[in-house]
Amino acid sequence: MAAVDGSSRFGNVRWARGTLLHDLQPADRSALLTLGTQRSFGVGEALMIEDDRGTDAFVLLEGCVKVVGSAVDGRSILLSIRIGGDLVGELGALHNTPRSASVFTATAVVARAISQRTLARFMAEHPVAARAIHGAVADKFRRATRHRIDINGASVRNRLALVLHYLAETYGRPHSDGIRIEVPLSQPELASLIGVSEPSLQRAVRELRDQDVIKSEYRRQIVRDPEALRKLATQGGGPPDNEKG
Incomplete structure (x- = not known):
């Protein structure tokens, strides 16, 4: 210091x-x-x-x-x-x-x-x-x-979308692939932000990647489809997961 x-x-x-x-x-x-x-x-x-x-x-x-x-x-x-x-x-x-x-x-x-x-x-x-x-x-x-x-009662995928949407709006910067979230977060840290276990987070990240909504870098996420992410973040996501982190 x-x-x-x-x-x-x-x-x-x-x-x-x-x-x-x-x-x-x-x-x-x-x-x-x-x-x-x-x-x-x-x-x-x-x-x-x-x-x-x-x-x-x-x-x-x-x-x-x-x-x-x-x-x-x-x-x-x-x-x-x-x-x-x-x-x-x-x-x-x-x-x-x-x-x-x-x-x-x-x-x-x-x-x-x-x-x-x-x-x-x-x-x-x-x-x-x-x-x-x-x-x-x-x-x-x-x-x-x-x-x-917001995160209670939503699916893990929608919890993740909610947090990533907030991070992109607050800490996002333009990137050749979309919007890059300029906050270095490990998977355990991201899991704790949304209140789920790390394996559950990994499944949700894979799902959003497969849908081409996000792209992952080391300790960073790039939002490739901001509108799709916004819709996931605001739609709720159906019945709650039995996920206690």
Whole structure:
């Protein structure tokens, strides 16, 4: 982990819709981007560890991270993904509670590490931004609840389509074969995102490949037929699988 000089090159970035930096007013965004210390992280580094008492929050500027939790049986469960423009670790900073999950880099990441005291002062001085931060926290819980509702009762194929459709819309980039999802996910990680076992995931991936809806690369998926994937993601998928992951 290394410090990086300056944050001016991020001042004019067009942040992805739905991220905190996209939703902030320009003056609040500029103020937030000057806070704390800018740092760079290599692939696979931890920004925070579950149950740790750290209280720094991180504004992601480049790259993406994986939010990982521990199941009661000791398995690591991929809970969500965060990208440039998102704020992570804010629950510990706002409520002084142990980390509810671990956050690891999925790609090289640049972020600003902001102390609890600095974030609290910023929120007191920027009430509109404070509401946006609290709103972002609430939105994360809403999305998590919606995700659990959507994947319960759907077939494994449709669960996979739902998650891949979301990833393609949020993290997709044009590719010669379609839309390439720029998030490196192993099959166990993708299986944990949709709440199924790895063999069940592999069967669903093969089915979508055979239908020429997706194409697989190492730790990447390319959506070859976005419209077919969208239809699978929104149609439900019939009776639920007896799949508990």
